Amino acid sequence: MSGNARVWLVTGASSGFGRAVAEAAVAAGDTVIGTARRTGGLDDLVAAHPDRVEAIALDVTDGERIDAVAADVLARYGRVDVLVNNAGRTQVGAFEETTDRELRDLFELHVFGPARLTRALLPQMRERGSGSVVNISSFGGQLSFAGFSAYSATKAALEQLSEGLADEVAPFGIKVLIVEPGAFRTGLFGKGAAYFSAENPAYAEKVGATRRLVQGGDGSQPGDPAKAAAAILLALDADDTPLRL
Numbered sequence: 001m002s003g004n005a006r007v008w009l010v011t012g013a014s015s016g017f018g019r020a021v022a023e024a025a026v027a028a029g030d031t032v033i034g035t036a037r038r039t040g041g042l043d044d045l046v047a048a049h050p051d052r053v054e055a056i057a058l059d060v061t062d063g064e065r066i067d068a069v070a071a072d073v074l075a076r077y078g079r080v081d082v083l084v085n086n087a088g089r090t091q092v093g094a095f096e097e098t099t100d101r102e103l104r105d106l107f108e109l110h111v112f113g114p115a116r117l118t119r120a121l122l123p124q125m126r127e128r129g130s131g132s133v134v135n136i137s138s139f140g141g142q143l144s145f146a147g148f149s150a151y152s153a154t155k156a157a158l159e160q161l162s163e164g165l166a167d168e169v170a171p172f173g174i175k176v177l178i179v180e181p182g183a184f185r186t187g188l189f190g191k192g193a194a195y196f197s198a199e200n201p202a203y204a205e206k207v208g209a210t211r212r213l214v215q216g217g218d219g220s221q222p223g224d225p226a227k228a229a230a231a232i233l234l235a236l237d238a239d240d241t242p243l244r245l
């Protein structure tokens with residue numbers, strides 16, 4: 001590892017945004033620990049950069065495994081400079097048909113997992129007086145519409161957690177960045193393509209009205225996750241990193 005190289009821990013790094021962020025960080029000369037339940041999607045990146053990319057199996061809904069992975073990474077790398085809580089999935093459907101189990105599972109994935117991993121890695125950031133936590137939310141963290149209530153509820157919770165945390169850790173030199181993507185070409189988008197479409201007026205009207213930096217366009221065309229990843233790296237490098245991207 002060279003002098004200024006950072007150590008990243010990215011969840012959900014085998015696909016979509018997580019994979020794009022991992023690639024961008026490696027291209028910047030940094031070291032990446034990429035996690036996912038199935039790490040096969042990282043095999044080529046590990047093979048291309050065996051000295052700077054490691055894949056670790058991690059289900060972020062498994063709290064004990066989170067603690068074990070965090071402890072192992074800190075023991076071997078000495079630090080994590082950038083934590084990217086990205087693992088997630090879409091859930092679209094009538095609220096009336098959403099079960100408690102589905103709602104809890106989604107909160108485990110989008111809120112409790114990121115919360116636990118953040119708590120596991122914050123102390124070493126605080127001791128070093130630097131570090132960044134990037135929480136991948138969604139345009140759905142700020143707005144919602146029919147079929148989107150469960151997903152939006154989890155992302156809104158993640159955002160409020162992040163906003164308070166940002167104020168709490170800023171005095172220790174730690175940045176918190178909330179990313180609110182619109183529609184991007186990832187595995188997730190593929191699964192909900194018919195729903196996340198300009199053909200769906202509920203989606204087009206509300207998403208098209210928002211103008212976030214990493215928005216995937218006007219809602220009619222999914223964006224390129226590599227562009228979102230580049231924006232995340234730029235934002236983290238800036239002196240005046242925004243709270244939301």
Ligand code: NDP
Pocket residue numbers: 011012013014015016017018035036037038039058059060061086087088089090109136137138139140180181182183184185186187188189
């Ligand atoms: P992808 O489906 O392409 O990638 C999802 C990643 O998360 C995969 O690596 C997957 O790997 C991992 N993952 C899923 N469940 C778990 C789990 N329980 N534990 C650990 N890893 C898990 O989707 P995206 O890249 O689009 O999604 C990334 C984030 O972006 C999500 O938080 C999503 O909500 C957000 N987002 C995406 C948008 C889009 O347009 N694509 C828009 C707004 C937000 P594996 O299944 O092997 O675990």
